[in-house]
Amino acid sequence: MFTIPFDEAASLETRLVGGKALGLAQMTQSGLPVAPGFTVSTAAYHQHLEDRGIRDRILDLLASADRESVEGLEAAAAQIRAWFDDGEFPASIRTDIARAYDELCARASTADISVAVRSSATAEDAAGASFAGEYDTFVGMRGIDEVALYVRRCWASAYTARSMAYAWKNGIQPTEVEMAVVVQKTVNARSAGVMFTLSPLSGDRSRIVIEAAYGLGLSVVGGEVTPDRYVVGKVGLGLVEQVLGEKAIEYIDGTTTAEVSAERRAAFCLSEEEAVALARLGKSLERQHGHPVDVEFAIDRDLPAGANLILLQCRPETYWSGRHSAVSAAPIVDAAQAVLANTLRHVRK
Known part of the structure; x- marks a missing residue:
């Protein structure tokens, strides 16, 4: 499975869900008030990169990128985002996300429920680090097509010019970032x-x-x-x-x-x-x-x-x-x- 509800034991594994989702799962399982949702795991991220050949393209692109040029990094980021936008999910990933989203809709008795789609990198929200805010959050997405697109855009946010520069500054290669995504009911x-x-x-x-x-x-x-x-x-x-x-x-x-x-x-x-x-x-x-x-x-x-x-x-x-x-x-x-x-x-x- 590529999706993990907040109340499942696997949602406490940081390498699967990232920092943001881990915090939500811990609060949920402690009985604290958290809006319901699920996490698209890092396994889905890695599977998508491999199945669509995006990882190799990113490696080739960044190998020749000028890290000192803002314009060069912005151009590389735009190209990478286009690859994520154009690269539809493998059927197995889309099916699992659609099932989890349908279950969230049923739980709230609302068709096409509005959700926040939030990046949750394994480096994010870690003690002693401050990657919080380096990756994207989107609010008010409805329907599986929008959810699917913005999950990929959260993945792509690991490769914005700012995110890449920040990762390099902290001794991390952008391709080493493991990115999960939280899909959570939007709070009114x-x-x-x-x-x-x-x-x-x-x-x-x-x-x-x-x-x-x-x-x-x-x-x-x-x-x-x-x-x-x-x-x-x-x-x-x-x-x-x-x-x-x-x-x-x-x-x-x-x-x-x-x-x-x-x-x-x-x-x-x-x-x-x-x-x-x-x-x-x-x-x-x-x-x-x-x-x-x-x-x-x-x-x-x-x-x-x-x-x-x-x-x-x-x-x-x-x-x-x-x-x-x-x-x-x-x-x-x-x-x-x-x-x-x-x-x-x-x-x-």
Whole structure:
């Protein structure tokens, strides 16, 4: 099988599912609230590369590529993406993805359910590394044809000019990246954002910091808005600070934005109860992982209060976790910029 549901044991094998899917599977199997979905495994990626002869073509192309030329890398990336776009799946892979997608539709009692298609590389979300954000995510795909195309585009995102340059910088050949893909029900997000189980400004582990805005989390993750900010004390889980953000736009779906009215901008997008409930989940995840984490989340407008918090991703916090002993020596502004650059990378469409 080329697809693995989040609740199956095989979804805990990083080499099969990659970092993002591993985090989703761990949360699912711990009973935490995660939108349902499945992973297209790295086995499908390797099979597609071999069956369509794409791997050899990529090797030949990159062997002659000028790594110092932005234009040259962009041209190589465009050629590789075209190979993935034009290379239909082998029948066995398409059949298995179609079956898993149909099962997801049946589970939600919705035909052609809207899904997020998210890259999940084995190098991504690893402790001590920061490949998060280097590969693509697409939101709002419907039907097996769109799902199939965007699975391949996630695979192709291992070979964007930026991804290749980043891999080479970290001593990794792009062809060595193993890429799985998460296919997950799109959350009808009223609000969404990112939670750190320490302060991203100072590394203070007694605080949980939440940044959120209206709509899907793309505006927060992409740095397109000034989000609301909530600080919760880890001991006692009391809200100790909240700062109103501008929240000028919101993503209705993966591509469409809308202006937020002045009345809604003047109101916090999360209630105090929601912020504390999120912090409780963050504290539980930190305990499970044994180290600070950052978490992407959404508040589903279709679910009742108390059952509407959905966790979208959990990964190790890498900046302060590796520098905690040197917090006092680090300039706070520079440290904040570094940790936020690690997490709030632009999610490209």
